[in-house]
Amino acid sequence: MDLLERCAELVDIPSVSHDEAAITDHLEALLTDVPWLTVERVEHNLVARTDLGRDKRIVLAGHTDTVPPNGNEGARRDGDMLWGLGSADMKSGVTVLLELARSVEAPAVDVTYVFYECEEVDSKHNGLRKLLAGRPDLLTCDAAVLAEPTGARIEAGCQGTLRARVTLGGTRAHTARPWMGRNAIHRLGEVLARVAAYEGRRPVLDGCEYREALQAVRVGGGVAGNVVPDEAIVDLNHRFAPDRDAAEAEAQVRDVLGPLEDGDRFELLDAAPPAPPSLVHPLLAGLAQRSGHAPRAKLGWTDVAFFASQGVPATNFGPGDPTVAHTAEERVERAELDLVYGALRSLLTEGA
Numbered sequence: 001m002d003l004l005e006r007c008a009e010l011v012d013i014p015s016v017s018h019d020e021a022a023i024t025d026h027l028e029a030l031l032t033d034v035p036w037l038t039v040e041r042v043e044h045n046l047v048a049r050t051d052l053g054r055d056k057r058i059v060l061a062g063h064t065d066t067v068p069p070n071g072n073e074g075a076r077r078d079g080d081m082l083w084g085l086g087s088a089d090m091k092s093g094v095t096v097l098l099e100l101a102r103s104v105e106a107p108a109v110d111v112t113y114v115f116y117e118c119e120e121v122d123s124k125h126n127g128l129r130k131l132l133a134g135r136p137d138l139l140t141c142d143a144a145v146l147a148e149p150t151g152a153r154i155e156a157g158c159q160g161t162l163r164a165r166v167t168l169g170g171t172r173a174h175t176a177r178p179w180m181g182r183n184a185i186h187r188l189g190e191v192l193a194r195v196a197a198y199e200g201r202r203p204v205l206d207g208c209e210y211r212e213a214l215q216a217v218r219v220g221g222g223v224a225g226n227v228v229p230d231e232a233i234v235d236l237n238h239r240f241a242p243d244r245d246a247a248e249a250e251a252q253v254r255d256v257l258g259p260l261e262d263g264d265r266f267e268l269l270d271a272a273p274p275a276p277p278s279l280v281h282p283l284l285a286g287l288a289q290r291s292g293h294a295p296r297a298k299l300g301w302t303d304v305a306f307f308a309s310q311g312v313p314a315t316n317f318g319p320g321d322p323t324v325a326h327t328a329e330e331r332v333e334r335a336e337l338d339l340v341y342g343a344l345r346s347l348l349t350e351g352a
Contacts (some may be wrong), residue, residue, distance in 0.1 A: 063119030088320030093147025108351035149320030160274030278313030
């Protein structure tokens with residue numbers, strides 16, 4: 001099957017998060033009769049496995065959902081370029097895994113292909129977590145590869161992420177007599193200046209440079225057009241390298257902000273752990289050698305962190321430019337589909 005044609009076929013099946021039934025049905029129909037695979041479905045999550053008694057097992061995983069459309073519904077071909085919602089993130093990766101599952105009959109390592117739902121929304125809906133809760137045996141493996149869009153390069157590990165809210169207090173007064181109160185919104189100035197001046201660490205792990213970042217992503221406050229506000233909030237997002245855990249990252253944010261006054265509040269809204277590069281694992285090192293490029297750090301969060309939390313080394317490797325994911329310009333090139341397919345096929349047929 002031509003990979004670009006197959007990807008266009010998948011792009012033409014709408015699968016916005018929580019609406020993956022049709023694409024899962026389609027994948028199930030294509031895999032059920034493959035004689036060397038055992039196929040199981042859990043809700044809208046599809047798992048296809050070989051069971052050849054090999055001494056190692058690798059998971060190749062891809063999510064089937066997309067973000068909502070942005071005027072880019074349906075596939076559009078232009079030579080060796082395919083445009084459309086999900087073409088990069090990540091129906092191109094799903095295409096590669098699908099065709100590997102259908103064509104690699106006797107891999108040197110046992111393979112579990114996982115096509116899962118709801119990656120683009122709150123983690124409580126994530127298909128991997130549903131599988132872990134209900135059928136953890138389906139995820140047992142020695143290493144994992146997420147076919148996230150990486151431009152056909154290994155993007156190792158992933159950053160952790162946390163969101164925090166800072167609430168500053170003040171005193172209400174009439175805006176005609178502001179000296180009678182204290183403006184909480186004005187107090188945000190110092191906080192925002194500290195955040196803007198933050199210079200993130202750039203640690204190098206397994207040869208991959210991670211760049212930490214701290215950004216103000218939301219501000220709020222105000223009572224009425226003629227009232228000095230007595231409360232203001234700013235939400236912060238911190239991306240941190242995998243040599244730190246969430247507690248250390250939170251401590252770093254608090255240190256940047258400096259001491260708060262009595263009555264001010266710092267609230268951790270949520271946090272997701274990072275994942276180490278793990279490129280020393282033989283299967284992942286073998287894939288890195290076959291990729292044709294030096295690995296680089298994943299500057300973002302992906303489900304490699306899910307596998308890392310289960311003690312499984314994992315990496316990101318898939319076709320598609322990650323910088324156009326979730327945009328109206330989403331697209332994928334044939335060359336990247338072919339490169340990722342070739343590297344993974346070589347790993348599966350030859351081993352580490």
